[in-house]
Amino acid sequence: MIETTVCVIGAGPAGAAAALQLQQFNIPCVVVDKAVFPRDKVCGDGLSGKVLTCLNRINPEIGTRLMEFQAKQGSWGVTFVAPNRASLDVAYRPVYDKAQEPSAAGYVCKRMDFDNFLVDELKRCEQVQLFEGQSIDKYELQPDGYVLRDNAGTFVVKAQVVIVANGAHSGFTKEVAKITMEPRHYIAGIRAYYQGVTGMHEDSFIELHFLDELLPGYFWIFPLPNGEANVGVGVLSEVVRKKKLNLKKMLQDTLEKDPVLSKRFENAELLGTVDGYGLPLGSKRRTLSGDRYMLTGDAGYLIDPFTGEGIGNALYSGRIAAQQVKAALEANDFSATQLKKYDDEIYRVLGPELQLSTRMQKLVQRPWLFNLLLRIGMRNKQLRELMSCMFYEVDLRKRLTRPSFYLKLLLNR
Ligand SMILES: Cc1cc2nc3c(=O)[nH]c(=O)nc-3n(C[C@H](O)[C@H](O)[C@H](O)COP(=O)(O)OP(=O)(O)OC[C@H]3O[C@@H](n4cnc5c(N)ncnc54)[C@H](O)[C@@H]3O)c2cc1C
Structure with a gap:
């Protein structure tokens, strides 16, 4: 049995960001992914500005290496x-x-390449122990930690806290957190x-x-x-x-x-x-943590409901989970009450955008309204900004949460 402070299930964007941030805090972790990298992931492969922003926040050297990475357009x-x-x-x-x-x-950037870039970053980290080609399928909560196993029971990890980052089909999300599609x-x-x-x-x-x-x-x-x-x-x-x-x-x-x-x-x-x-989709608020675990990325239903963007939010949530591990270690408390701070932080940082995108998603269900929005957009700089920043500019998005923005938009038609 492998014993560790933190086990991260999944080495996609959410899991990689969590482990990379833990490395910055000098907190040891075990990362387990059922795939062997490089591996494909069905995706649009669009990387928004949030991706670089988050990687730079974890460690500017990673951002620099991503800028030099050739496989992206x-x-x-x-x-x-x-x-x-x-x-x-x-x-x-x-x-x-x-x-x-x-x-x-x-x-x-094809996910085959981008996710492999992140895994290469994990391989540079002294505090990260990466296991590829190993699946975590069983979870047993004990008083002093989680015991995680593959189906055969041959691969076993015991961790004080678990960061769940195993994507849209996460068994942990369904079975333990009871969140269903x-x-x-x-x-x-x-x-x-x-x-x-x-x-x-x-x-x-x-x-x-x-x-x-x-x-x-x-x-x-x-x-x-x-x-x-x-x-x-x-x-x-x-x-x-x-x-x-x-x-x-x-x-x-x-x-x-x-x-x-x-x-x-x-x-x-x-x-x-x-x-x-x-x-x-993150079009509904959910409970993302419990005793000794936090759900990140797609395992936490954090995709933007309007744009379909999930990589940026996966990175952000992984980083926030690592920050909460640090706080929990300092408090020596991995209870649901302590880890609820993860939910608070996720919805403080990502909540306003998710709410706004939920509204946008409902708005564009009507074709006539979409046609109208586009016609206004052809003449209106503010609306064009709104449409582009939905995808790329996090700071501009903040403006969208102010009612005055919409008022101006209507008055300027
Ligand atoms: C069709 C489509 C288009 C999309 N287009 C975009 C886009 O253009 N831009 C964008 O930002 N987002 C897009 N998304 C969303 C984006 O793909 C996800 O939000 C993102 O991959 C989430 O990252 P993650 O790390 O949470 O999960 P994942 O990327 O799914 O990674 C999960 C990892 O966990 C591993 N794993 C799974 N089960 C286990 C297990 N039992 N044990 C161990 N490991 C396990 C997997 O092998 C995988 O490596 C799209 C999604 C789809 C489906």
């Missing part, structure tokens, strides 16, 4: 396409000059990689196509290095069930029959298979 903005097919380009920064300032506000708060997503899609923006804007039948979800095309693109569809599970949607067929039909997109995909080649995975 810089992106300078978003193209929104409304249900009526009107489109609006919104740059992340109102004025930008790629020659003067080559660093972009956003990136697209609710179709109203969950997105079904599929992703494909393509080579040779034409008509991409010259500054690698990511594209969000809010097609009628997908609302409040969308179809996306995100540009990758080497002429590849991440293409996918995400739709609220409630809508998928109600309309009995077959997302893979919808993707295929859209690419073959849509008058605009079919031309752009005429000579495009599908690389590999079309794969699906769930997005647990």
Whole structure:
């Protein structure tokens, strides 16, 4: 049996951030992932500004290494396409000059590469013991810690506290924290990689196509290095069930029959298979901690309900969990009462954005309203900022929580 202070289950963005922050505090931890890296994860591969901000906060050297990392594609903005097919380009920064300032506000990086970058960072850490290819499937709370085991009972870890970071299908979340999937708060997503899609923006804007039948979800095309693109569809599970949607067929039909997109995909080649995975949304407040555990990232249902962005929130939540481990160690208290401070901090930091995005998600369910918003956006700088900052600028997002912002928006129409 391996004995440790902290066991982190999962080495994706949430688990990696937790372990990297624990290293900064000099707190030893064991990280266990059932996969062997590099491994794929179904995702849009979009990295928002939050990703770099959080990694820099953990350790600026990691941020510098990510900037030097070659496998990512810089992106300078978003193209929104409304249900009526009107489109609006919104740059992340109102004025930008790629020659003067080559660093972009956003990136697209295959998770195969990005998650492996994070795991390589873990391998640099003296206090982190990483086990790949080992699964944690059983959890037993004892008076002095959690005993965690694989199904066979051959791999056993005992830890004073557990950081649960094993993603959207976390057994711990269901069995111990008793949080179950609710179709109203969950997105079904599929992703494909393509080579040779034409008509991409010259500054690698990511594209969000809010097609009628997908609302409040969308179809996306995100540009990758080497002429590849991440293409996918995400739709609220409630809508998928109600309309009995077959997302893979919808993707295929859209690419073959849509008058605009079919031309752009005429000579495009599908690389590999079309794969699906769930997005647990933070559109509802939940209890994320209990005796000796904290739920982070997708295991804590922290994906932004409007943008579908989860990597940034996974990193933030992992870092916050590590901070709470430090506080719990200092207090020598791993009780649910002590760890409730994790929930308080998560909802203090991420809560306002999650609430706002929940409102935005409801707003765009109506195609006519979305068409109208886009029409206003074509003339209104503030609304364009709102739309771009939904994705990339955390500080700008704070403005969105002020009612005066909306008042000004309406008055300036
Ligand atoms: C179709 C789709 C598109 C998306 N697009 C974007 C996007 O463009 N941008 C964005 O920011 N977010 C996007 N997301 C969300 C994003 O993928 C997640 O929010 C993010 O991966 C969460 O990170 P995590 O570390 O919590 O979980 P994960 O990345 O899922 O990592 C969990 C880790 O735990 C391991 N694990 C699982 N079970 C066990 C076990 N029993 N024992 C040990 N290890 C285990 C897994 O192997 C994995 O490495 C998308 C999601 C989907 C499905």
